[in-house]
Amino acid sequence: MPLLRLLPTALLLLSVLPSTAQQHLRPGDRVEGSLTPSSKDVYTFDAREDFYLYGYVDQVTVDVVVHVFDPAGKQIGEFDSPARGPEPFQFSPESTGRYRVEVTSFEGAEGAYEMVLVAAEPKATNPRKLVDQMMMPFSGNDVPGAAISILLDGKVEFARGYGMANLAYDIPMTDETGMSIASVSKQFTAMAVMLMVNEGKMDLDADIRTYLPDLEGPEGTITPRQMLNHTTGLREILNFLPMAGKTFADAMRTTEPQEVFNRQRLLQNEPGSEYNYNNTTFMLLARAVENVSGQDWKTYMEERIFKPLGMGNTTVKTEVGQVIPGASQGYAMSEHGGYRAVIDFAEAYGASSVNTTARDITKWMLNYRDMTVGGPAAIEAMTTRAILTSGDTTGYGLGLGVTEWRGQRLWTHTGGETAHRTWFGYFPDIEAGMFISSANPAYSNGMWTDIAEAWFGEYLEPAEEDSPVTAAPDTDTTTPTPEQLEAIAGLYQFIGAPLQIAYSVEDGTLFAQATGQPKFEVQPSSDSTFVFVGVPGASVTFHYAADGSVHRGTHHQGVDSPMEKIDVPEEGPDLTAFQGRYWSAELETLYTLVVQDEGLQARHRWIDPFPVVHVTGDQFSGGQWFIGQIEFMRAPDGTVAGFTAGNGRTRGVWFEKVTW
Numbered sequence: 338m339p340l341l342r343l344l345p346t347a348l349l350l351l352s353v354l355p356s357t358a359q360q361h362l363r364p365g366d367r368v369e370g371s372l373t374p375s376s377k378d379v380y381t382f383d384a385r386e387d388f389y390l391y392g393y394v395d396q397v398t399v400d401v402v403v404h405v406f407d408p409a410g411k412q413i414g415e416f417d418s419p420a421r422g423p424e425p426f427q428f429s430p431e432s433t434g435r436y437r438v439e440v441t442s443f444e445g446a447e448g449a450y451e452m453v454l455v456a457a458e459p460k461a462t463n464p465r466k467l468v469d470q471m472m473m474p475f476s477g478n479d480v481p482g483a484a485i486s487i488l489l490d491g492k493v494e495f496a497r498g499y500g501m502a503n504l505a506y507d508i509p510m511t512d513e514t515g516m517s518i519a520s521v522s523k524q525f526t527a528m529a530v531m532l533m534v535n536e537g538k539m540d541l542d543a544d545i546r547t548y549l550p551d552l553e554g555p556e557g558t559i560t561p562r563q564m565l566n567h568t569t570g571l572r573e574i575l576n577f578l579p580m581a582g583k584t585f586a587d588a589m590r591t592t593e594p595q596e597v598f599n600r601q602r603l604l605q606n607e608p609g610s611e612y613n614y615n616n617t618t619f620m621l622l623a624r625a626v627e628n629v630s631g632q633d634w635k636t637y638m639e640e641r642i643f644k645p646l647g648m649g650n651t652t653v654k655t656e657v658g659q660v661i662p663g664a665s666q667g668y669a670m671s672e673h674g675g676y677r678a679v680i681d682f683a684e685a686y687g688a689s690s691v692n693t694t695a696r697d698i699t700k701w702m703l704n705y706r707d708m709t710v711g712g713p714a715a716i717e718a719m720t721t722r723a724i725l726t727s728g729d730t731t732g733y734g735l736g737l738g739v740t741e742w743r744g745q746r747l748w749t750h751t752g753g754e755t756a757h758r759t760w761f762g763y764f765p766d767i768e769a770g771m772f773i774s775s776a777n778p779a780y781s782n783g784m785w786t787d788i789a790e791a792w793f794g795e796y797l798e799p800a801e802e803d804s805p806v807t808a809a810p811d812t813d814t815t816t817p818t819p820e821q822l823e824a825i826a827g828l829y830q831f832i833g834a835p836l837q838i839a840y841s842v843e844d845g846t847l848f849a850q851a852t853g854q855p856k857f858e859v860q861p862s863s864d865s866t867f868v869f870v871g872v873p874g875a876s877v878t879f880h881y882a883a884d885g886s887v888h889r890g891t892h893h894q895g896v897d898s899p900m901e902k903i904d905v906p907e908e909g910p911d912l913t914a915f916q917g918r919y920w921s922a923e924l925e926t927l928y929t930l931v932v933q934d935e936g937l938q939a940r941h942r943w944i945d946p947f948p949v950v951h952v953t954g955d956q957f958s959g960g961q962w963f964i965g966q967i968e969f970m971r972a973p974d975g976t977v978a979g980f981t982a983g984n985g986r987t988r989g990v991w992f993e994k995v996t997w
Contacts, residue, residue, distance in 0.1 A: 399448025408434030482510030515664030519752030527736030570604030582943025623687025667756025744798030
């Protein structure tokens, strides 16, 4: 098939490879397609390095995954967010040549889709026009919108809304529209606590029970400082409650954070020893401030923080259905096409709940400079990285991420609820900041880097080129042989963590798949080191034995995590031994496990049945994010006594086998 050339009109053409009918796609046209569990539709296009590309796959009746590859065959993007509606992909090519887009179904589904190329045009060089370009997915009178503001040298340089704040009533999004900013709220909760500390009414290192005397829970001291920097060892409520069938659409009672605390008997880690992101603690801190101050959360936040900073369009949401004038409606994709209105978290105040505008949030950014609210001591405490009991530091202060980017200090946080998605960042040394918030579930926080570079580029160090992982000392820099890839292949267990990754070889390429997660390609940087494609900062090193076999590996992603290869028996265990009813007193919920169609199936009153898949020994995978890892425990006589379950932020929840 002849190469397609870029037209003088700067339209980007796609050609469908022989796996589908050959067609060309111009911006605005649609290509209908369908997928089977094993099919893959491949599109190619020619692009220049100075282009901006935006398109989407309309998931008519099938959930798709979109992969984009550069001319060298390197994956430069994976797009997999909503299960229905548009699956957007946008990027700026880094080289001129032929690019490839692959469309596959998620987890073997089948159905119809439509491929749409919306824009293929020269990338804007003017910062304002670049923002307009990148906000295309959230523009139009039929799309849930977004709002953005840019602060530079202490001045608001840009603030604008895109798309719609309310689709039912045709209300456009503006820079004065209220946005539910989810976990970006945590820094406000930290400031609320610091105001109490400033007045001598709270102590960051006292036991939280001092301010919430009705708390019981596990033994030992848990402090507000540990609660603010995510090192308590407490259960993460938004991972914990779904194990009992409670969904994000269900209203959370204001007493539930305390109930979760009180029912927990053992901590997941010693306080201060491990960072593990946690919403429970921030909800409890809001109740503690209410208790100490004598004011409800909404009144306290408005009088002590928002009004002193002139944030007149900012408040907090503390109950379902609370009316906030001028606020945006959040949306999710509908299974039947289009969007449906959804309710964001309400009773999660403290961990979430702040509703603000793109204009108002810049006043909060400047408080990090002016210190009008809280003063120097509060700001210093919030922006200082936590120190673990091991002496290591985390990338988090009090309610705020503390990091560096391109040579600049950056104080940042992201937020995501049922619908709204938010990115917040402040660069203190150049008095610059950015806020992007969307009521559209398709929004991705990844776009902030291009926008920040356009606006703050003169203050940033040059971007480092992606560099390969340093090879292990006992290896050379050659690529792995087919025999080495086969030696690597297998199932690896993380040492000290309930996570496994299966490595497999397909057509000479190594792939990795963690339990309950999608499969990723891993590209070699030497014969023993590999980089995960599409997962920034993730890589792995395999350690060869003298005979060339591989039994150990090290996963690199922020920290180095050792792994060991485990044997997978050809025949699985007798599944009937695991049948029965399992009760968690901590969750007050019951699961029934039965053998169904030669596999083990979990059943619950409020959850659709799902498979429980054997991994190794007495370890199983729950197959669902809310109950991903399961390990059965046996009594002295060898019979199954129960199992522990976890899902990342929450782990080790005990389910006892019962006979009633």
